[in-house]
Amino acid sequence: MALTLGDTLAVLLPTDDETAFLAACLHSGARAGAAWDRWRSARAASEAALREDLVPRRALLPLLSRSATRNGLDIGGGLLAAVRAAALREELRANRFRELTAEVLTLLQRAGMEPSLLRGAALAATVYPAWELRHCHDLDLLVEPSALNRATRALLDVGSAALPASPRAPGSVLLCHPSALQVALHVRPFAVPYYAVSVERFTRDLRPLAVDGVPAWGLSLEATVVHVLGHASTSPSRHNLRWVTDIWHLLAAHPGLDWEAIVELLGACRLTLPVFVMLEYVAQFGMPIPAQVLAQLEAHAARVPRAAEEVALGGAHASARGRLRNLWASTPSWRARARIARWLVAPSVGYMRSAYPVPSAWRLPWRYVQRPARSIAGKLAEWPGTAAARPDRRRG
Numbered sequence: 091m092a093l094t095l096g097d098t099l100a101v102l103l104p105t106d107d108e109t110a111f112l113a114a115c116l117h118s119g120a121r122a123g124a125a126w127d128r129w130r131s132a133r134a135a136s137e138a139a140l141r142e143d144l145v146p147r148r149a150l151l152p153l154l155s156r157s158a159t160r161n162g163l164d165i166g167g168g169l170l171a172a173v174r175a176a177a178l179r180e181e182l183r184a185n186r187f188r189e190l191t192a193e194v195l196t197l198l199q200r201a202g203m204e205p206s207l208l209r210g211a212a213l214a215a216t217v218y219p220a221w222e223l224r225h226c227h228d229l230d231l232l233v234e235p236s237a238l239n240r241a242t243r244a245l246l247d248v249g250s251a252a253l254p255a256s257p258r259a260p261g262s263v264l265l266c267h268p269s270a271l272q273v274a275l276h277v278r279p280f281a282v283p284y285y286a287v288s289v290e291r292f293t294r295d296l297r298p299l300a301v302d303g304v305p306a307w308g309l310s311l312e313a314t315v316v317h318v319l320g321h322a323s324t325s326p327s328r329h330n331l332r333w334v335t336d337i338w339h340l341l342a343a344h345p346g347l348d349w350e351a352i353v354e355l356l357g358a359c360r361l362t363l364p365v366f367v368m369l370e371y372v373a374q375f376g377m378p379i380p381a382q383v384l385a386q387l388e389a390h391a392a393r394v395p396r397a398a399e400e401v402a403l404g405g406a407h408a409s410a411r412g413r414l415r416n417l418w419a420s421t422p423s424w425r426a427r428a429r430i431a432r433w434l435v436a437p438s439v440g441y442m443r444s445a446y447p448v449p450s451a452w453r454l455p456w457r458y459v460q461r462p463a464r465s466i467a468g469k470l471a472e473w474p475g476t477a478a479a480r481p482d483r484r485r486g
Contacts, residue, residue, distance in 0.1 A: 098421040098430065099367045099402060101412045102323055104331055107132060109375065112331060114163065115153040116338050117376065122161040137168050144173070149225035149330060151176040156223065177222065184214070184222035190271045191229055192302035194245070198231075201244040204307055205231040206293055208276065208317065212308040213336050215299050217343040224339075225332065228272035232309075234289055235277040238263060245273060279317055280359065282324050284401040284444035287359045292317075311344050312351040316359060323364035324405035334372065341377050349383045357390065364402040366391040397440025400433045404445055 104112060110132075113125030133143050144151065155177035158165050165173065191211050198205055207215070210226035218224045233241050245265050246252065250273070253264040260283075263275040279285075279292045295310040309317060315337065322333035341347070356362045366387040373379040406412045414434075421427050433441070 096367060097423070098417055098426055099364060099406050100420055101406050101409075101416055102328065102364060102367060103371045104334060108331060111147060111150070111154075112334055112375070115150055115157050116335065117157075117161075119161060121376075122157055123163055126157075126163045126165070137166060140166075140169055141172055144169075144176075147331075148176055149180075149332065150335065152180045152223050152225075153335060180225060181220075181222040184220075184224075184226070187211075187226050187229075187271070188214075188221050188302055190267065190269050192304040194229060194231075194267065194271075194273060195301060195304045195306050197248060198241055198244055199304075201240060203233065203237050203241055203244070205233045205237075205241065205275070206296060206307045206309060207299070207301075208232050208309070209321065209336075210332075211301070212299070212314070213318075213340065215301055215306075216297075216308060217336075217339045219339075224335070228274060230274045230276060232276050232279065232289060232293065238275060238277055241275050280320055280324070280361075282401065282405065282444060284397065284440065285320060285324075285359050285361055291358065292355075310351075311340065312348050312355060314340060315347065315352055316355045316361065316365070319365045319368050320356075320359060320361045323361065323368065323402070324408055326409040329409060329411065333368075334375070337372055338375075338377060345378060349380055353383065353386055353390070356387070360394075360398050360401075362387055363391045363394050363398055364405055395440070397438045397444070399429070400437050400441035401444055403430065403433050404441065 107129065110125045110129040114122050114129055116122075117125060130140065133139060147154075151173050154163075154165075155170075155173045157163060158170060158173065191207075195205075195207075206212075208230040210224055211229055214221045214224040214226060231241075242252075242263050242265070245267065249268040250265040253266055253272070256262065256264060259274065259276065259281045261277050262281070265273045265275070267273055278289065279287060292313055293307075293309065295313070296307040297310060299306050299308045308314070318333055318336045318340075322328040353362075356365055366384070369379050369387065370384060373384060403417070406417065407414070417430060418427060421430060437445075
């Protein structure tokens with residue numbers, strides 16, 4: 091029964107301190123004020139210390155600035171000025187990002203392609219009240235596999251530079267536009283092979299949208315929910331918390347989602363287990379997730395196969411907070427701990443095929459041999475005093 095891993099997968103979720111900060115940014119009235127007071131009281135009172143603690147959350151400061159105005163948060167004059175200055179910088183940055191997004195879309199359309207906008211750009215253009223409220227640092231596009239070479243060539247022809255392929259996004263092409271904007275062309279919705287689903291299935295019901303007057307396409311609202319949460323469940327960058335603000339604004343703008351379609355798509359992508367854990371959190375945070383949907387997902391999550399459980403563990407492990415000691419410490423059940431140990435020592439074939447894709451089936455046993463050796467080598471490299479851990483003193 092996979093639900094014994096519920097506490098383990100809690101490493102996917104924001105901490106209590108992060109939840110307080112999110113509530114201060116997103117909630118209204120007294121609830122936002124109480125959340126801000128809770129976040130502020132948990133740290134040093136000096137303005138300099140508070141400003142330092144806001145640095146890791148600078149991408150969310152436009153939301154905090156907006157909340158301060160709407161809810162009268164007691165932020166303090168000097169700190170409020172710094173928050174508003176950060177929001178202004180983000181507004182200028184968002185304006186430039188929007189212009190470049192429109193430019194890239196126009197270029198690809200002239201080459202006969204209509205890719206789908208993903209994540210940041212799509213959400214900023216549709217569900218956030220303003221572009222600057224959703225920090226975007228690169229442009230993610232979903233293209234048909236047959237159109238990948240054509241899209242790549244169109245961008246190279248205007249002076250874009252090819253970047254090294256990311257091991258976390260196999261099959262994708264990364265390019266640096268002459269403006270320095272990074273453009274990622276994806277041929278599948280999720281990088282993790284176990285969550286593979288065809289582009290055709292994921293783009294069945296596209297929505298029209300526009301970026302600075304340039305027409306474009308976005309995923310359906312239901313596919314967007316699945317994509318945002320599925321991506322966050324495997325991404326080391328989920329600690330930036332934008333997945334929470336994305337779902338918040340999506341649900342606020344479109345309360346009438348087809349939840350049955352979401353449940354069905356989660357099953358097709360084999361994402362039910364990790365996304366159930368995340369949806370349970372957002373419901374507790376105050377988002378309108380129907381109770382019957384959570385109950386349905388809980389029942390489905392309890393019956394996922396071993397490979398799905400282990401791939402979810404791998405996704406939880408893919409961040410600093412998901413280090414093995416944190417996974418172990420967050421798991422009170424010895425039954426679940428035994429399954430973590432089994433995943434480490436003798437993972438399922440389904441997990442291995444996803445985590446270590448090999449061109450030929452006969453190479454898979456060799457991956458079983460390599461896996462513990464690589465794990466031990468990685469731990470030794472982190473251990474103080476080892477050659478790998480010591481700084482390179484040859485550099486001046």
